[in-house]
Amino acid sequence: MSDHHHDLVHATHTHDGKPIQNDDRPPIEAETLETAVRELLMEKGVISADEVRQAIEMMDSRGTDLGAKIVARAWVDDDFKQRLLSEGDAAVREFGVDMRPTELCVVENTAEVHNMVVCTLCSCYPRAILGIPPAWYKRRDYRARAVREPRSILAEFGTAIPEQKQVRVHDSNADLRYLVLPQRPAGTDDWSEEQLAALVSRDSMIGVADIRSPGE
Amino acid sequence: MERKFEPGDAVRVLERNQPGHVRTPLYVRGKVGVIERVVGSFPNPETLAYGQSGLPYKMLYRVNFAQQTLWSDYDGRPEDTLEIEIYEHWLEPA
Numbered sequence: 022m023s024d025h026h027h028d029l030v031h032a033t034h035t036h037d038g039k040p041i042q043n044d045d046r047p048p049i050e051a052e053t054l055e056t057a058v059r060e061l062l063m064e065k066g067v068i069s070a071d072e073v074r075q076a077i078e079m080m081d082s083r084g085t086d087l088g089a090k091i092v093a094r095a096w097v098d099d100d101f102k103q104r105l106l107s108e109g110d111a112a113v114r115e116f117g118v119d120m121r122p123t124e125l126c127v128v129e130n131t132a133e134v135h136n137m138v139v140c141t142l143c144s145c146y147p148r149a150i151l152g153i154p155p156a157w158y159k160r161r162d163y164r165a166r167a168v169r170e171p172r173s174i175l176a177e178f179g180t181a182i183p184e185q186k187q188v189r190v191h192d193s194n195a196d197l198r199y200l201v202l203p204q205r206p207a208g209t210d211d212w213s214e215e216q217l218a219a220l221v222s223r224d225s226m227i228g229v230a231d232i233r234s235p236g237e
Numbered sequence: 238m239e240r241k242f243e244p245g246d247a248v249r250v251l252e253r254n255q256p257g258h259v260r261t262p263l264y265v266r267g268k269v270g271v272i273e274r275v276v277g278s279f280p281n282p283e284t285l286a287y288g289q290s291g292l293p294y295k296m297l298y299r300v301n302f303a304q305q306t307l308w309s310d311y312d313g314r315p316e317d318t319l320e321i322e323i324y325e326h327w328l329e330p331a
Contacts, residue, residue, distance in 0.1 A: 172312065
């Protein structure tokens with residue numbers, strides 16, 4: 022432990038064959054602390070290396086599939102949509118999703134309203150249904166500008182918002198996690214729930230993009 | 238748990254300077270908005286983040302601000318809003 026710790030606090034980090042590698046830069050204080058606590062817990066037999074690996078694998082493997090399925094269900098089932106909007110946690114529990122200790126807040130895009138999500142203080146994100154946030158979501162420029170000039174950000178993402186549409190920005194700064202329910206694209210009236218889920222993109226559920234009509 | 242505010246109430250975010258794990262961003266401090274909904278009671282992140290219990294729980298609200306009240310040079314529609322979660326001990330009636 023002490024030798025490894027010594028390696029980490031100096032820039033000359035050598036790749037020692039361990040599965041959890043750090044970048045070739047000096048670790049920040051929190052990383053050093055995490056390494057120390059993790060290795061201590063392993064030495065004491067509280068957790069195993071395999072359990073740490075499994076937890077990382079589980080977190081890394083989560084994608085946007087659940088979010089897309091939830092959106093598609095809301096498009097085809099109006100009762101579910103109403104539950105999703107009024108009591109998000111209970112609605113997504115039907116998909117086996119447990120949002121605790123946070124709560125899910127679903128906001129609906131309509132012909133009159135466009136919603137967009139940011140966490141200005143860090144990178145709060147509904148990981149249980151959308152997986153790992155994109156790199157830009159954590160960047161300071163997105164976080165600072167999304168609350169101040171959302172229309173410019175949306176334009177930079179290639180998302181045209183009609184001038185008369187209201188833009189609502191949600192700062193995910195505390196205990197809620199946000200899912201944008203995008204507008205169902207035109208021309209999909211006879212599509213199955215499964216087909217619809219395949220149309221739903223990650224960025225549409227963060228609210229920086231709309232979903233194009235098939236064939237557009 | 239008792240609460241001070243109801244949806245529709247006008248509130249001002251306190252302009253307090255406080256170090257630590259504070260979830261109230263600077264850009265809303267001192268600004269006036271409207272309670273959008275009562276979220277519920279949650280452990281206080283200002284103590285929870287330091288390994289304490291987070292007790293007593295704090296009431297959490299979603300507060301709706303007109304963008305134009307946050308940024309004098311806001312470039313968008315007057316109806317555009319910014320909505321954010323604020324704990325009760327950061328709010329006063331406005």
